Amino acid sequence: VTDDQRGPRPPVVGMVGAGQLARMTCQAAIGLGIxxxxxxxxxxxxxxxxxxxxxxxxxxxxxxxxxxxxxxxxLTFDHEHVPGEHLAALERAAADKAGAGxxxxxxxxxxxxxxxxxxxxAMRERLRAFGVPCPRHAPVTDLAAVSACAADWGWxxxxxxxxxxxxxxGVWVCGTPEEAAGVLAHPVVVFAEENxxxxxxxxxxxxxxxxxxxxxxxxxxTVQRGGVCHEVLAPAPGLAAGRAREAQxxxxxxxxxxxxxxLLAVELFAGPAGLLVNELAMRPHNxxxxxxxxxxxxxxxxxxxxxxxxPLGDPWMxxxxxxxxxxxxxxxxxxxxxxxxxxxxxxxxKVHLYGKQVRPGRKIGHVTVLGSDMAGLRSRARRAAAxxxxxxxxx
Amino acid sequence: VTDDQRGPRPPVVGMVGAGQLARMTCQAAIGLGIxxxxxxxxxxxxxxxxxxxxxxxxxxxxxxxxxxxxxxxxLTFDHEHVPGEHLAALERAAADKAGAGxxxxxxxxxxxxxxxxxxxxAMRERLRAFGVPCPRHAPVTDLAAVSACAADWGWxxxxxxxxxxxxxxGVWVCGTPEEAAGVLAHPVVVFAEENxxxxxxxxxxxxxxxxxxxxxxxxxxTVQRGGVCHEVLAPAPGLAAGRAREAQxxxxxxxxxxxxxxLLAVELFAGPAGLLVNELAMRPHNxxxxxxxxxxxxxxxxxxxxxxxxPLGDPWMxxxxxxxxxxxxxxxxxxxxxxxxxxxxxxxxKVHLYGKQVRPGRKIGHVTVLGSDMAGLRSRARRAAAxxxxxxxxx
Numbered sequence: 001v002t003d004d005q006r007g008p009r010p011p012v013v014g015m016v017g018a019g020q021l022a023r024m025t026c027q028a029a030i031g032l033g034i035x036x037x038x039x040x041x042x043x044x045x046x047x048x049x050x051x052x053x054x055x056x057x058x059x060x061x062x063x064x065x066x067x068x069x070x071x072x073x074x075l076t077f078d079h080e081h082v083p084g085e086h087l088a089a090l091e092r093a094a095a096d097k098a099g100a101g102x103x104x105x106x107x108x109x110x111x112x113x114x115x116x117x118x119x120x121x122a123m124r125e126r127l128r129a130f131g132v133p134c135p136r137h138a139p140v141t142d143l144a145a146v147s148a149c150a151a152d153w154g155w156x157x158x159x160x161x162x163x164x165x166x167x168x169x170g171v172w173v174c175g176t177p178e179e180a181a182g183v184l185a186h187p188v189v190v191f192a193e194e195n196x197x198x199x200x201x202x203x204x205x206x207x208x209x210x211x212x213x214x215x216x217x218x219x220x221x222t223v224q225r226g227g228v229c230h231e232v233l234a235p236a237p238g239l240a241a242g243r244a245r246e247a248q249x250x251x252x253x254x255x256x257x258x259x260x261x262x263l264l265a266v267e268l269f270a271g272p273a274g275l276l277v278n279e280l281a282m283r284p285h286n287x288x289x290x291x292x293x294x295x296x297x298x299x300x301x302x303x304x305x306x307x308x309x310x311p312l313g314d315p316w317m318x319x320x321x322x323x324x325x326x327x328x329x330x331x332x333x334x335x336x337x338x339x340x341x342x343x344x345x346x347x348x349x350k351v352h353l354y355g356k357q358v359r360p361g362r363k364i365g366h367v368t369v370l371g372s373d374m375a376g377l378r379s380r381a382r383r384a385a386a387x388x389x390x391x392x393x394x395x
Numbered sequence: 396v397t398d399d400q401r402g403p404r405p406p407v408v409g410m411v412g413a414g415q416l417a418r419m420t421c422q423a424a425i426g427l428g429i430x431x432x433x434x435x436x437x438x439x440x441x442x443x444x445x446x447x448x449x450x451x452x453x454x455x456x457x458x459x460x461x462x463x464x465x466x467x468x469x470l471t472f473d474h475e476h477v478p479g480e481h482l483a484a485l486e487r488a489a490a491d492k493a494g495a496g497x498x499x500x501x502x503x504x505x506x507x508x509x510x511x512x513x514x515x516x517a518m519r520e521r522l523r524a525f526g527v528p529c530p531r532h533a534p535v536t537d538l539a540a541v542s543a544c545a546a547d548w549g550w551x552x553x554x555x556x557x558x559x560x561x562x563x564x565g566v567w568v569c570g571t572p573e574e575a576a577g578v579l580a581h582p583v584v585v586f587a588e589e590n591x592x593x594x595x596x597x598x599x600x601x602x603x604x605x606x607x608x609x610x611x612x613x614x615x616x617t618v619q620r621g622g623v624c625h626e627v628l629a630p631a632p633g634l635a636a637g638r639a640r641e642a643q644x645x646x647x648x649x650x651x652x653x654x655x656x657x658l659l660a661v662e663l664f665a666g667p668a669g670l671l672v673n674e675l676a677m678r679p680h681n682x683x684x685x686x687x688x689x690x691x692x693x694x695x696x697x698x699x700x701x702x703x704x705x706p707l708g709d710p711w712m713x714x715x716x717x718x719x720x721x722x723x724x725x726x727x728x729x730x731x732x733x734x735x736x737x738x739x740x741x742x743x744x745k746v747h748l749y750g751k752q753v754r755p756g757r758k759i760g761h762v763t764v765l766g767s768d769m770a771g772l773r774s775r776a777r778r779a780a781a782x783x784x785x786x787x788x789x790x
Contacts, residue, residue: 010731010750027422030445031687033748033760034731050425050447215742292426293713296688296743296765311738318688318713318765336405336429344706347610348691353428355405365428370691370713 010034011308014068014105015047016059017078020354020363021284021300022047024292025078028300034308038078039068046354047078062086066093072105076262076307077283080117081164087111108210108261108307109282116258117282121162121191127277130257132250134277135269136194146180146192153194162189168227196276198269202236203287204251205265205299207306207315214255215302215312216248217295222267222287228363229286231381232324234294234317237374239270247275254280263288263303286326289366291315293350294322319370323377325385327365333358335365338391342367342384349384364389405429406703409463409500410442411454412473415749415758416679416695417442419687420473423695429703433473434463441749442473457481461488467500471657471702472678475512476559482506503605503656503702504677511653512677516557516586522672525652527645529672530664531589541575541587548589557584563622591671593664597631598682599646600660600694602701602710609650610697610707611643612690617662617682623758624681626776627719629689629712632769634665642670649675658683658698681721684761686710688745689717714765718772720780722760728753730760733786737762737779744779759784 012035015022022038023046029036040048040056048054057064059082069075069090088111094104116123124137136153140146150157157180161170170188173195174180183190201224205217221236222229235244251266254277258264265285267278288299297305297313305312327335335358342349346369353365367384369377383393407430410417417433418441424431435443435451443449452459454477464470464485483506489499511518519532531548535541545552552575556565565583568590569575578585596619600612616631617624630639646661649672653659660680662673683694692700692708700707722730730753737744741764748760762779764772778788 010748023425027425030418030422031745031747033746033750048447050421052443052445052447052449054447293691296745305738310734311742313738314743339705343700343708347706348709350426350691351428352426353405355428 011073012037012071013074013076013304013307014039014072015076015078016065016068016082018045018047018051018054019078020046020356022078023050023354024289024298024352025284025300025303026051028298028304032301032304034304036304037068037072039064044357046356049355060086062089065090069093069105073103074307075105075107076109076303077114079283080114080281082114084111084115084118087114106210106307110259110261113258113260114282117280119162120160120165120279123280124191124193126258127254130254132254132277133273133275135196138192140184140190140192143177143181143184146174146184147177149192149194150177156195158193158195159183159190160193162191168224171227196269196271196273198271198276200236200239200270201278202239202247202268202270202275203232203265203285204247204268205263205285205288205291206248206251206255207263207299207302207312208252208255208260209306209312210261210309212256213312214252215297215315216252217288217291217299217315218317219244219247220287220290228326230326231378232287232290232322233374233378234290234322234324243270243275250275250277261309262307263299286363286366289352290322290324290368292352293368294318294370320372321374321377322368322370323374323381324366324368325378325381326363327353327367327385327388329356329358329360329362329364330390331360332391335388338388341391342387345387346380346384349380351384351388406468407432407466408469408471408699408702409434409467410471410473411460411463411477413440413442413446413449414473415441415751417473418445418749419684419693419747420679420695420698421446423693423699427696427699429699431699432463432467434459439752441751444750455481457484460485464488464500468498469702470500470502471504471698472509475509475677477509479506479510479513482509501605501702505654505656508653508655509677512675514557515555515560515674518675519586519588521653522649525649527649527672528668528670530591533587535579535585535587538572538576538579541569541579542572544587544589545572551590553588553590554578554585555588557586563619566622591664591666591668593666593671595631595634595665596673597634597642597663597665597670598627598660598680599642599663600658600680600683600686601643601646601650602658602694602697602707603647603650603655604701604707605656605704607651608707609647610692610710611647612683612686612694612710613712614639614642615682615685623721625721626773627682627685627717628769628773629685629717629719631665638665638670645670645672656704657702658694681758681761684747685717685719685763687747688763689713689719689765715767716769716772717763717765718769718776719761719763720773720776721758722748722762722780722783724751724753724755724757724759725785726755727786730783733783736786737782740782741775741779744775746779746783 097104413435492499
């Protein structure tokens with residue numbers, strides 16, 4: 001963003017995708033007073049319901065992306081599904097405009113970085129080349145190759161879709177050759193990974209600006225079920241300070257190495273072998289929702305500051321500890337009828353709903369509780385999330 | 396809000412007015428997942444720029460108000476300027492619909508309460524009748540009456556417009572009969588008030604729901620210049636705990652007595668004579684902007700919870716202390732060009748801009764700093780606000 005663009009007109013950030021990440025980024029943009037627009041698949045998308053500047057269109061269609069980009073100073077993303085060739089085209093369009101003395105929207109993060117969130121095999125290979133500890137992996141095309149991996153690493157073997165997986169989709173833990181054969185029968189390109197033993201899953205969230213400034217959030221523990229994040233505990237309970245610093249350092253170095261602009265979330269396994277990188281995301285991340293109230297600068301504001309190349313905000317905690325629990329849709333859709341109970345039972349719980357139609361298993365919101373007694377915070381967050389979803393207090 | 400309305404469709408709150416208070420309420424509504432719409436005078440109004448459900452119209456025109464109210468579950472207000480007869484008509488329309496078994500929007504706060512923010516003379520008389528300590532006052536229509544007040548209370552005498560004043564407008568501190576005569580020459584109905592000596596100006600912010608639940612924020616000190624709030628310090632430095640409780644209690648009792656639903660801000664003089672009530676507001680208030688980061692429940696979320704008759708949120712502080720400073724427009728409009736400096740100089744400062752065109756003296760944003768060293772927080776907030784406004788660090 002040049003000085004010209006930063007005149008009396010506020011800078012405009014366009015976010016491709018209009019899920020809950022865009023919705024919460026929209027809240028942060030309102031505070032900063034910048035322009036913010038979203039490219040939504042439908043007018044009912046979570047962010048489209050609340051963003052005053054919504055365009056509906058198809059993120060897989062280059063003309064829609066180019067139309068959306070017009071008038072934006074920066075383009076950024078709510079998800080990693082924009083085709084790589086379109087990212088390249090958007091970057092070329094911006095470079096051409098810059099060559100003509102005009103300013104086209106900067107694409108942040110750029111396609112070269114986003115590639116490593118779109119192609120998990122490429123990510124594994126790049127990380128390994130950079131010396132980052134990862135689970136062992138191998139490309140596989142048939143059962144013989146999978147069995148060869150298993151001979152080395154033992155069963156179960158994890159098969160992962162190279163592209164398109166998220167929230168547990170595209171990941172199969174195969175206990176037997178028969179199960180692996182079943183996965184290989186799908187028309188999906190997969191690779192094999194060892195099934196890592198771990199004590200906890202962690203996430204290290206950092207931001208990096210085009211200037212190269214970095215900021216690291218406290219490392220958190222994520223509690224997953226079926227590959228889906230259910231709870232986030234900040235900071236990760238029982239994590240040694242040295243190990244936490246190691247994770248932050250690794251995430252900051254990775255952000256620089258991959259030339260990430262904006263947020264980078266590094267999902268990690270912590271186990272007897274130390275830290276191993278599981279996944280990367282280059283956008284606001286479920287493991288950082290607690291930062292809305294729990295950190296001085298929320299991940300959503302931080303992402304906007306980073307992609308606008310503004311100085312980053314203080315990422316440190318606003319309370320000693322925070323617990324976040326996701327709210328998943330259940331059979332009964334009447335979530336607002338249950339507000340009364342949840343709010344009366346716990347005036348300190350912060351409820352975030354995403355405006356999504358309630359469908360069983362769908363992530364429709366989250367709750368955050370701050371304080372200094374992690375066991376208590378966690379139980380309060382779980383209880384509120386379970387009640388919102390089902391009208392019952394859960395475990 | 397009945398169970399019927401609270402079904403799968405989220406409840407819809409309509410806020411009349413689209414200034415910065417509506418803008419920040421919009422942010423809170425996004426988090427709660429409720430529907431939120433604003434009635435804006437122009438599409439460039441602060442909240443109209445960011446609210447996905449904006450209607451432009453005239454809040455002094457009953458047809459516009461009735462059209463806006465359609466589909467809302469609750470109507471509430473960003474300012475106190477909706478004519479009393481229109482408020483009464485909206486309440487009658489809701490009562491008629493209720494009589495017919497339908498649900499019309501509840502008006503919260505109601506016209507009977509809002510009257511005391513619209514007519515300052517009626518407010519003074521009602522407060523006095525309720526036994527609330529206030530500055531001495533008297534209706535005046537000519538200089539003889541003002542001079543009679545001055546004979547009792549001494550000069551200067553404060554003349555206040557009965558209706559329509561805000562942010563120092565409609566208040567004249569007259570040191571001499573000549574100055575008073577000059578004010579009386581205006582075509583404005585005024586009354587006289589003693590010029591109270593005070594050590595500090597305070598504000599007690601409370602919320603009250605239709606159920607009658609109340610919640611009180613910590614009492615703050617407001618620092619005014621020319622009748623305009625420049626800084627807010629939370630909690631009020633040096634305020635004795637007993638005095639703070641007295642102010643909170645008074646505000647809660649007043650909210651109940653006046654049947655306020657939503658927020659009530661009570662501006663107070665603290666001086667040798669104890670606490671005296673200066674002004675009332677029944678909406679989010681500049682003295683509560685610090686609650687966005689500084690309290691567990693922001694005043695904007697609290698107002699929405701109160702008018703929706705939901706259980707109120709925890710109003711307590713999220714940090715030991717908070718300092719807020721307003722940002723006023725200055726000669727140079729390039730506020731975004733100065734973001735870089737302010738954010739780099741102080742990564743912990745929280746900047747809020749309202750999307751308003753920069754005009755000298757216009758309130759265009761605010762900054763908040765949290766911590767535990769009030770002198771330092773105050774100086775950080777002042778410096779950031781001054782630099783954003785002018786490009787200079789101020790005092």
